[in-house]
Amino acid sequence: MTYVSYIRVSTKHQENSGLGMDGQRSAIESAGMTITREFQEIESGRKNQRPVLMEAVEYCKATGATLVVAKLDRLARDVAFMFTVHNSGISIQALDVPELNTLTIGIFATMAQYEAELISKRTKAALDAKKRRGDAEWRVSRLTMDGRIRGANQRREQSKKDNQKAIGFIRLMMENGRTSYHKIARRLNDSGFTTSKNSQFTAVQVRRLAMAAGLVPAVVAA
Numbered sequence: 001m002t003y004v005s006y007i008r009v010s011t012k013h014q015e016n017s018g019l020g021m022d023g024q025r026s027a028i029e030s031a032g033m034t035i036t037r038e039f040q041e042i043e044s045g046r047k048n049q050r051p052v053l054m055e056a057v058e059y060c061k062a063t064g065a066t067l068v069v070a071k072l073d074r075l076a077r078d079v080a081f082m083f084t085v086h087n088s089g090i091s092i093q094a095l096d097v098p099e100l101n102t103l104t105i106g107i108f109a110t111m112a113q114y115e116a117e118l119i120s121k122r123t124k125a126a127l128d129a130k131k132r133r134g135d136a137e138w139r140v141s142r143l144t145m146d147g148r149i150r151g152a153n154q155r156r157e158q159s160k161k162d163n164q165k166a167i168g169f170i171r172l173m174m175e176n177g178r179t180s181y182h183k184i185a186r187r188l189n190d191s192g193f194t195t196s197k198n199s200q201f202t203a204v205q206v207r208r209l210a211m212a213a214g215l216v217p218a219v220v221a222a
Contacts, residue, residue, distance in 0.1 A: 002065040003093075004037040006056045008074045010044050024070035031095055033068060045077035053085070060090040071096045159196035166193050167213045170206060174215060181206045 005028050009020035021040060028035065037059065041052035053075070060067050069075055072094040076082045086092060094100055166188060173184050181203035188201045195205055 002063060003033045003035050003068050004039065004056060004059060004063075004065045005035045005068045006039045006041070006053060006074065007070070008041045008043065008045065008053070011042065024074065027070040027095055028068055031068075035068070036065065045073055045075075048076075048078060048081045048084075050076075050081075057085060057088050057090055061088070066091040066093050068093045069095070072100075162194070163196065163209060166201070167209055167215070169193065170210055171213070171215055174210075181210075 005025070007021050007024045007028075025038070039052050039056040039059075041050060043050055043052075056067055059065065067090055069092070072082075075085055075092070075094070092100060169188060169191065170184055173187060185201040185203050185206045188206070193201060195201060
């Protein structure tokens with residue numbers, strides 16, 4: 001008897017890895033059959049447009065060869081298409097279903113189609129979950145950024161308020177005493193004032209605040 005094999009993987013990744021096709025080929029070889037020709041195809045088992053499989057079927061019709069697959073679901077995962085291949089008039093041998101007939105092919109084809117539907121649902125659920133995680137991460141990132149912006153704005157507003165208080169103190173000091181920037185800075189620090197960067201005042205910073213506020217210094221001493 002002449003045998004030809006049909007090997008199918010669903011994705012290019014499976015073909016490149018060699019695991020899918022090599023595993024099927026090894027299973028067929030271990031069955032002790034002499035394979036005269038091998039047909040390979042990269043296509044989903046749920047699709048009915050399968051040119052390589054149809055080529056294998058026509059080859060078997062022309063030569064009388066038996067088409068061998070490692071697993072029945074390698075032919076198809078669609079019940080109707082499975083029967084189309086089965087009813088094409090060729091001999092088919094699936095290693096996982098030794099007694100292949102109308103009854104067994106119907107049962108196993110239904111199981112293969114059901115499994116394909118489960119795989120599709122799991123894949124969709126995984127993609128949806130990934131999308132939700134991505135959206136959640138984006139929202140957290142957005143909230144974090146918004147929080148940083150709000151924090152920066154709050155610190156800026158607080159800094160303005162603190163500077164206004166310090167300027168009021170500087171004005172009062174200049175109006176009530178002819179003193180230096182050094183002495184004003186020391187009095188600010190002793191009174192608990194801090195700069196916008198939460199540090200102690202220096203004479204230079206006092207002078208900058210006084211100039212920014214348009215104060216006319218009572219003294220020019222530094």
